[in-house]
Amino acid sequence: MKKEKLTGTAVPLGALYTKENPVIGEFPDLKPFADFCKSAGISIIQLLPVNDTGTQSSPYSGLSAFALHPIYIRLKNIEGFDSLYSSDAKFKKAYDSLVKNHKYCLRYNYDGILNEKTALLKMLYDNTDEGKTGETGAALSKWIKANPWVKDYAVYKNLKWNYMQASWKSWLDSDRSKSKEEITALWNKKAFKKEHLFYAWTQMIADAQFKDAVEYVHGLGLKLKGDMPILMNEDSADAWAYPEVFNQDLRAGAPADGDNPNGQNWGFPTYNWKNLKDDDYRWWKDRLTNASKYYDAYRLDHILGFFRIWAIPEADLNALNGHTEPYAFIKKTDLYELGFDDDRIRWLSQPHIPTHVIEDITWNHDKAHQILAIFCNKIDGEELWRFDSSVKGNKVIEEADLSELCAPEAIPRVKKVLEDFWSDRTLLEIAKNKYVPLWTYGKSTSWGTLNDQEKSSLLACFNDLNSKNEKLWKKQADEIFAAITSAVKMIPCGEDLGVNIECVPKTMAAHNILGLRVVRWCRKWNEPGQPYVPFADYTPLSVTTTSVHDSSTIREWWETEKDSVRAFISANPEVFAPGTTEAAEFSPEIAEAVIKASATSASQWFIPPLQDFLYMDKSLWLEKASDERINIPGTVTEFNWTYRLPCSLEELCNNKTLIEKIM
Numbered sequence: 001m002k003k004e005k006l007t008g009t010a011v012p013l014g015a016l017y018t019k020e021n022p023v024i025g026e027f028p029d030l031k032p033f034a035d036f037c038k039s040a041g042i043s044i045i046q047l048l049p050v051n052d053t054g055t056q057s058s059p060y061s062g063l064s065a066f067a068l069h070p071i072y073i074r075l076k077n078i079e080g081f082d083s084l085y086s087s088d089a090k091f092k093k094a095y096d097s098l099v100k101n102h103k104y105c106l107r108y109n110y111d112g113i114l115n116e117k118t119a120l121l122k123m124l125y126d127n128t129d130e131g132k133t134g135e136t137g138a139a140l141s142k143w144i145k146a147n148p149w150v151k152d153y154a155v156y157k158n159l160k161w162n163y164m165q166a167s168w169k170s171w172l173d174s175d176r177s178k179s180k181e182e183i184t185a186l187w188n189k190k191a192f193k194k195e196h197l198f199y200a201w202t203q204m205i206a207d208a209q210f211k212d213a214v215e216y217v218h219g220l221g222l223k224l225k226g227d228m229p230i231l232m233n234e235d236s237a238d239a240w241a242y243p244e245v246f247n248q249d250l251r252a253g254a255p256a257d258g259d260n261p262n263g264q265n266w267g268f269p270t271y272n273w274k275n276l277k278d279d280d281y282r283w284w285k286d287r288l289t290n291a292s293k294y295y296d297a298y299r300l301d302h303i304l305g306f307f308r309i310w311a312i313p314e315a316d317l318n319a320l321n322g323h324t325e326p327y328a329f330i331k332k333t334d335l336y337e338l339g340f341d342d343d344r345i346r347w348l349s350q351p352h353i354p355t356h357v358i359e360d361i362t363w364n365h366d367k368a369h370q371i372l373a374i375f376c377n378k379i380d381g382e383e384l385w386r387f388d389s390s391v392k393g394n395k396v397i398e399e400a401d402l403s404e405l406c407a408p409e410a411i412p413r414v415k416k417v418l419e420d421f422w423s424d425r426t427l428l429e430i431a432k433n434k435y436v437p438l439w440t441y442g443k444s445t446s447w448g449t450l451n452d453q454e455k456s457s458l459l460a461c462f463n464d465l466n467s468k469n470e471k472l473w474k475k476q477a478d479e480i481f482a483a484i485t486s487a488v489k490m491i492p493c494g495e496d497l498g499v500n501i502e503c504v505p506k507t508m509a510a511h512n513i514l515g516l517r518v519v520r521w522c523r524k525w526n527e528p529g530q531p532y533v534p535f536a537d538y539t540p541l542s543v544t545t546t547s548v549h550d551s552s553t554i555r556e557w558w559e560t561e562k563d564s565v566r567a568f569i570s571a572n573p574e575v576f577a578p579g580t581t582e583a584a585e586f587s588p589e590i591a592e593a594v595i596k597a598s599a600t601s602a603s604q605w606f607i608p609p610l611q612d613f614l615y616m617d618k619s620l621w622l623e624k625a626s627d628e629r630i631n632i633p634g635t636v637t638e639f640n641w642t643y644r645l646p647c648s649l650e651e652l653c654n655n656k657t658l659i660e661k662i663m
Contacts, residue, residue, distance in 0.1 A: 007599065008044025008225065008607035009037065010545070012059070012630060012641070013072055014108060015610075018649045023102040024113050025644075026074040027206065030213035030224075032649040038220045039653070040662040045217065046225040046299070046607050048549060048630075050210075052153075053233075055165055057110040057641040058631075060229045060301065064237045065287045066149045068206035070121060071114050078205055084127050091123050106627065107642040125198050134194035143204040149286070151187045152241035154199035158192060167235040183241060207293075214294050225493070225607070226295035228288070230305045231268035238283075244275045245283050250311040253319040255439040263310070263319025263439070270311050270325060273476060281480065285487040292488040303494030303513070306480050307473040307504060315393025320423035323436050326476055328468035330461055332433035338457045346386075348446045349427040349435060353418070355383040361413050362406060371405050371414060387422065394419040426450075426458075437462050474503040481511040493543055497521070505539070514605065515542040519598045520557055520564055532571035535601040544603035546594060546612045549630040553611045554594050556625035558586040572597050586625075591615035592661060610645070617658045620646045 016025030016033050030045070037045060049059035052067040075081055075095065084091050098116045102109055125131040130140060144150055156168070163171055178186070187196055217224050231252050232238050239246050246269040254264040276283060291298060300306070312322040335345050353376060359368035372378070375397060376385035391397075397418045402411050426447045427435040437458075441447050447455070485492045493514040496504060508515055522533040538544060546554050558565050566582040575597040577589065584590065595613065599606045611628050614620040622628050631640045645652065652658075 004604065006043040006223070006605050007041065008046055008223070008605060009042050009610045009613060010046040010048075010549070010607055011610040012048040012549070012643060013050055014641075015643050015645050016649055017644065021074060021076070022104055022648070023099060024071065024108050026072050027209040027213045028074045028077060029649060031216045032653060034213075034217045034220050034222055036649065036653045036659070037222060040613075040659045042662065043221075044223045044225055044297070044605060044607055047227060049227045049229055054160070054235075055111070055114070056233070057638075059227070059641060060231075061233045062229055062231075062236055062238075063233060064153050065232060065283075066147075066290050067153050067203055067237070068210060070202050070206060071110075071117055072210075073117070073121065073202070073206050074209060075117065075120055075124065077209060078124055080124060080127055084124060088123070091120070094120055094123070106622070106644065107639060108644055110638070110642055121202055122198065125201055128201065130197045130201055131194065134190070134197065136197060140197065140201055140204055143207070144200055147203070147207075147290075149290070150200045150203055151196075152183055153203070153237045154196040155183050155186050155192075156237035156240050157199045158195045161195075168240045169235070177243075178241075180241075210294055223296040224294060225297040225299065226291050226490075227299045227301065228291065229301045231266065231270075231302070234267065234269050239269055242283060244279075245272060246270070247272050247311070247325075249314050250325070251314055251316075252305065253310050253312050253322060255310050255322060256320060260319075263312075263322060265312050265317060265319045270309050273326075273480070277479065281483040281487075284480075284484045288484055288488045288490065292490050295490055297491035297493060299493045299495060299516075300513070301495050303496050303508070304499050304501070304504065307477040307501065307507070308469070313393045315395050317393070317395050317398055317419075318423075320440060321393070321428060321438070323428060323430055324469060324473075326469075326472045327430065327436055328465045328472060329430060329434040329436055330427070330465065332435070334461065335435070338461070339454070345427070347449075349425055349429050350386050351421045351424045352379075352445070353385040353387075353421045355385070357417050357421070358414060361410050361417065367405050371402060374400060374402075375418060391422075394422045397422065436465065470501065470503050473501065474507055477503075477507050478510070481507070481513065485511050485513065497548075509539075509541055512541065514603075515539060516548075517542050517544045517601065517603055518548055518551070519544065519546050519594075519601075520551075520561070520568065523567075530567070532568060534571075535597065538601040538603045540602050540604055542603040543605045543607050544598055544601040545606070546598050546608040549609070550633045553609065553615070553625060553628050554591060555586050555611075555615055555621070555628065558582075558590065558594075559625055568594075586615075588616045588618050611643075613662055614646065614658070616661045617655060620655075620658075622646055 012025070013029070014025045016029040017023065018029060018032060021029070034045065049062065050069055050072060051059070051065065052063045052069045053059060053061050054063040056063070085095060094116065098113070098120065102113055129135070129137050136144070159171065159175055160166070160168065168176055186192065214224055232246070234248070239248070248269050250270045251265055252268045252270050253266045254260065256263040288298070308324040308326065310319065310322045311325040312319050332345065340348070353372065355365070355368055355372065358371055359365055362368050362371070372385045375391050376387050378385050397415055400415070402414060406414055423438065423440065424444050425438050426441045426444045428438050429435055438444065450458070491514070492512070494508055494516065496508065496515045497518065505515065517538050522538070523530045524533060547557070552560065562582045569576055569580060569582060575593045580590070591612065595608065595616070598608065628643070630643045
C-alpha cells in the first residue's frame with residue numbers, strides 16, 4: 001500500500017446542507033463540500049455510514065448491509081420532479097411543506113424528514129412507468145441484475161411496511177422465516193411487484209446520485225472513506241434473509257467495566273463465523289465489493305469483534321453472563337483433577353439463592369417461597385434454591401408478573417435481587433461439561449468461599465485459558481482479514497480503541513490495516529502520571545484524530561476535562577502561547593494549536609471531525625459546546641445523530657479565513 005501523509009475530515013452526510021436544499025444533507029451535497037475540502041487542502045472525506053437504517057437514526061443500526069439510505073436522496077434531481085411539481089398540487093404542497101418545516105434547525109428532525117421524503121418518493125415513483133404498470137423497465141431491470149441483493153431487501157421492506165414497521169421477529173410465522181426460494185417467489189408475485197419495484201427504484205436513484213457525487217469527488221483528486229459497522233441490527237433485511245450468517249441466540253456487547261458495571265448489551269446478533277468461513281466469507285466479500293463502488297478506504301467499526309466478540313445469551317438483558325466467541329474452555333475432567341467434585345462444581349457454576357434474600361423484601365416466608373418457585377427449585381432440606389433449567393436468562397425475571405405476590409413497590413427490588421443472583425457464579429457452563437470463568441467471578445459468593453489453594457489452582461487454569469484464547473482470536477482474525485481485505489482494493493482502517501490484547505496490533509499490521517489514534521486518549525496509561533505518547537511515536541500505520549463521533553469535541557474536552565487538558569499542554573508546550581494553562585478560555589487560537597500539533601503525528605493520515613476544524617472561526621461556534629456533539633453513547637434521544645453544520649455549504653466555501661487556517 002502506498003504510504004501517503006494526508007489530511008482529511010470526518011462528517012455525517014446528513015449534517016451538510018445548502019441554501020437551495022436546506023432540509024438535510026444529501027448525496028449531491030458532497031460536491032460543494034468537496035470544493036471546500038479541495039480549497040482547504042483536505043484530501044480525504046470520511047463519512048459516517050450511509051446505509052438504510054429504517055426508523056433508527058443511528059447510522060450504526062443498519063437495516064441493510066447493502067442498501068443506501070433513501071433519506072439522502074435529492075428529490076429535485078429525480079427525473080420527472082419538475083413536471084410533477086408544476087402539475088400536481090398535492091405533490092407541490094407536500095414538497096413545499098417539507099422544506100418549510102425542516103429549514104435551518106439546530107438539529108434535523110430525522111423521523112419527520114424520513115416520513116415526508118418517503119411519501120414524496122412514492123408519489124414520484126407512482127408517476128414512473130414502473131409505478132403505473134408494475135412492470136420492470138429496461139434501466140431498472142439492468143440495475144436489479146447488477147444488484148441482486150435488492151430483491152431480498154425489497155421483499156423485506158414491503159413486508160415491514162405492511163407490518164407497520166414492526167420487527168420481523170413479531171411477524172406471522174409464514175413471513176418470519178422464508179427460504180431463498182420463497183423470497184424469490186414472493187419477489188416475483190405479480191400482486192406485490194409494484195411495491196417491490198418501488199424499493200428497487202429508490203435504491204437505483206440513490207446509487208446513481210451517490211456515484212455521481214463520488215465521481216465529482218474523485219475528479220478533484222480527493223479520496224472518500226466509508227464506515228463499515230461490524231454488526232447488523234437484528235431487525236434487518238440481512239438477519240431475516242440470511243439467517244445462516246448470524247447467531248440469533250447470541251447478542252453482541254461488551255463485558256463489565258468501571259463505567260458499565262453490568263457490561264453493555266448492544267442487542268445485535270453475533271456472526272456465525274463457521275458458516276461464513278464455509279462459504280468463503282461470501283456475505284462479507286459482497287458487502288465490501290458493494291461499498292467499493294463509492295469508497296477508496298473504509299473503517300471497520302469495533303475491529304476487536306473480528307478477533308473475538310463478547311457474546312451474550314439472547315435471553316439475558318445485561319452482559320454479565322456473556323463470554324468471548326471463540327473461547328477456550330475448562331473441561332469438567334480438568335476440574336475433577338483440581339479436586340472439585342460434582343457438588344463443588346455445581347456450587348461454582350450455579351447460583352444458590354437463600355430464601356431470606358426474598359423474605360427480607362416481602363416480610364412473608366410463604367410469599368418468598370412462592371416467588372422463588374416460579375424460577376427456581378428448592379434444595380431438599382435447605383432454605384436454598386437453584387434456578388430451574390427452563391430459565392435461560394434474566395429477561396424472564398424482568399418480564400415476570402409478580403403483582404399477586406408482591407406489593408408494587410417491592411417488585412423492582414425482588415427482581416433486582418433475582419437478577420443479581422443470576423450472575424452470581426464463578427464458572428459459566430457454556431456447553432455441556434465446558435466451563436469458562438464469569439468475567440466478574442471475583443465478586444461471586446462461591447469464589448469467596450474457596451481457600452487460597454483452590455483460588456490459586458483456578459487462577460492458573462484461567463491464565464492458561466487466556467493464552468489459548470489469544471491464539472484462537474488471532475487465528476480467527478487472520479483468516480477473516482486474509483479473505484475480506486484482499487477482496488477489494490479499498491484501504492482498510494480499524495477502530496481499535498481501548499484494545500489491550502497483544503495480538504491485535506500485530507495482526508492488524510500484518511494485514512496493512514490502519515489503526516485509530518485519538519489524541520486525548522493516546523497516553524501511557526500504566527506509567528506514573530500517564531504521560532501523553534509523543535506525536536513522533538505514533539504508529540505510522542494509523543489514522544490520527546482529535547475527536548470521534550462518540551466523544552466530545554475538542555472544545556467540550558477543553559472545557560470539561562481539565563486534568564487531561566493540563567497534561568496535554570505540559571506535553572506540548574511549544575504549540576501554545578506562553579502562559580497557556582487549562583484554565584485558559586477556549587479560543588480559535590487554542591483550537592488551531594491543538595489541530596496543528598495533532599497534525600504532526602507520525603500517522604499516515606490525520607482525519608479530525610469537521611467540528612474541530614470549524615472551531616478556528618468563532619462565528620461558527622454554537623452557544624454550547626455540548627450541542628456540537630454527534631452522539632452521546634448510552635442514550636437514545638432525538639439529539640443523537642442529527643447534528644447539522646452551523647452554516648450552509650455556500651457560506652463554508654466562501655469562508656476564506658477558515659480555509660487559509662486549515663491549509
